[in-house]
Amino acid sequence: MSAAVVGEPWRSATAAQRAQFKQEFSYLVTTTYAAALSSYDNDKVFFQPLRENFAGRQTVQVNSVIVRKNGQRIAVNYNVVRAGDKWRVYDFSIENVSMVQSYRSQFASVLAQGGMPALLTRIQNHNHKGQ
Numbered sequence: 296m297s298a299a300v301v302g303e304p305w306r307s308a309t310a311a312q313r314a315q316f317k318q319e320f321s322y323l324v325t326t327t328y329a330a331a332l333s334s335y336d337n338d339k340v341f342f343q344p345l346r347e348n349f350a351g352r353q354t355v356q357v358n359s360v361i362v363r364k365n366g367q368r369i370a371v372n373y374n375v376v377r378a379g380d381k382w383r384v385y386d387f388s389i390e391n392v393s394m395v396q397s398y399r400s401q402f403a404s405v406l407a408q409g410g411m412p413a414l415l416t417r418i419q420n421h422n423h424k425g426q
Contacts, residue, residue: 297316297320299385299386300399301316301411302406307411312411320398323421339361340359340371343357343360354374358371359372370390370391372387
């Protein structure tokens with residue numbers, strides 16, 4: 296997921312920069328989406344059956360719908376990749392807005408102007424503001 300979010304600059308990033316980005320980005324995503332998900336209280340989540348045979352496939356999209364108590368329906372889709380004998384989420388979308396594409400768009404100008412060092416500084420400052 297980290298490489299997909301950063302895009303081309305990921306290839307020239309050092310191992311230390313990659314490790315730092317993974318740590319900071321994980322924190323960013325966890326805190327952002329944990330806060331959003333905490334507003335869901337006894338809502339129902341329905342996973343839709345897979346429409347295709349995924350035997351032998353490396354990637355699959357898993358579709359779900361959150362039904363709020365007020366009847367609002369929110370589509371949440373997960374793109375997963377086979378990693379050995381497990382499946383791992385590499386992107387998800389809420390109402391057809393991809394998390395990877397969203398962050399990639401947000402980070403593009405920072406990367407263009409200052410590369411990985413600037414992006415790392417920006418994310419660290421965001422993650423640790425007020426601490």
